Amino acid sequence: MSGGAEAHAAAADMKPAALHHRKPPPAAWSAEGFDYGGFRFVPCIGPEIGEIREDYPSFVLMKTAPLVASYEQELPVSVGNLLELGIMKGGSCAFLEALLQPQNHLAIDIHGFAGDGLAELTAHVAATGRRFRADYATSQSDIPRILDLWQEVSGTRGEFDLVIDDASHDYELSLRSFDGLFPLIKPGGIYVLEDWGWAHWNGPWQDSRNRDFHRPALSNLLIHACLSVTGGSGFVESVKVTPNAAFIVRGPNPSTSFSVVDSYLNRNRPKTTL
Numbered sequence: 635m636s637g638g639a640e641a642h643a644a645a646a647d648m649k650p651a652a653l654h655h656r657k658p659p660p661a662a663w664s665a666e667g668f669d670y671g672g673f674r675f676v677p678c679i680g681p682e683i684g685e686i687r688e689d690y691p692s693f694v695l696m697k698t699a700p701l702v703a704s705y706e707q708e709l710p711v712s713v714g715n716l717l718e719l720g721i722m723k724g725g726s727c728a729f730l731e732a733l734l735q736p737q738n739h740l741a742i743d744i745h746g747f748a749g750d751g752l753a754e755l756t757a758h759v760a761a762t763g764r765r766f767r768a769d770y771a772t773s774q775s776d777i778p779r780i781l782d783l784w785q786e787v788s789g790t791r792g793e794f795d796l797v798i799d800d801a802s803h804d805y806e807l808s809l810r811s812f813d814g815l816f817p818l819i820k821p822g823g824i825y826v827l828e829d830w831g832w833a834h835w836n837g838p839w840q841d842s843r844n845r846d847f848h849r850p851a852l853s854n855l856l857i858h859a860c861l862s863v864t865g866g867s868g869f870v871e872s873v874k875v876t877p878n879a880a881f882i883v884r885g886p887n888p889s890t891s892f893s894v895v896d897s898y899l900n901r902n903r904p905k906t907t908l
Contacts, residue, residue: 663699671732690751695725701878708881713795719774719811720801724750738788739766746770774801777814792818800828805850817892819884827880830856851908856880858894865898
């Protein structure tokens with residue numbers, strides 16, 4: 635469930651909303667693996683991912699075919715500034731490099747895997763004049779450290795075109811990430827929340843003996859974002875929901891101070907969580 639873990643210069647100055655109708659070529663998906671953008675991807679979404687190892691330029695990709703298809707459909711053809719929360723074995727980093735060619739690309743996580751191929755990917759991206767960095771010592775909720783790393787990569791203190799949260803899938807950690815990073819996305823940019831519906835899936839999540847059973851559902855964050863659309867704050871412009879990912883579009887409100895829970899009214903009633 636948890637996932638892992640840079641756009642030509644001209645595209646860096648373009649708002650992602652202006653690019654939404656330009657589609658990249660689809661990846662030729664195969665459960666045994668597929669080639670895309672000069673890399674080989676081997677899909678795996680089960681617990682055995684910890685045992686699987688691929689050597690560069692081959693990567694383990696913890697994404698399903700429908701999720702990859704939604705990325706190809708919903709994301710712009712390229713972006714200037716990309717932030718990934720969650721790396722796992724690095725497959726998403728390589729896939730997004732091939733799909734979007736971001737000018738600046740930072741990926742963070744708190745766990746790393748030996749032989750993930752990201753050192754080679756870093757050198758590959760640098761050879762094209764773009765920037766990629768993977769950091770395995772940063773929590774998704776540590777916004778100050780994320781911004782420090784981002785400044786080292788890009789020379790700016792934010793100004794994201796795209797943020798993808800495929801990290802802990804924990805509601806409270808993800809809420810801190812969203813509140814801290816979403817206002818730093820450019821108007822028209824996108825915040826992707828992967829695996830938002832895990833609490834509503836069949837399987838171990840419905841078993842009271844599972845540790846995740848007792849956690850607040852990540853779907854609460856998506857509900858807050860949807861209600862923010864109609865709340866009139868101007869922070870969240872729209873939300874597109876697919877079974878495995880939600881695409882949350884940044885609105886025009888220029889403020890960088892934001893709480894999605896406080897961005898809409900509820901008739902003075904408690905905003906209870908699922």
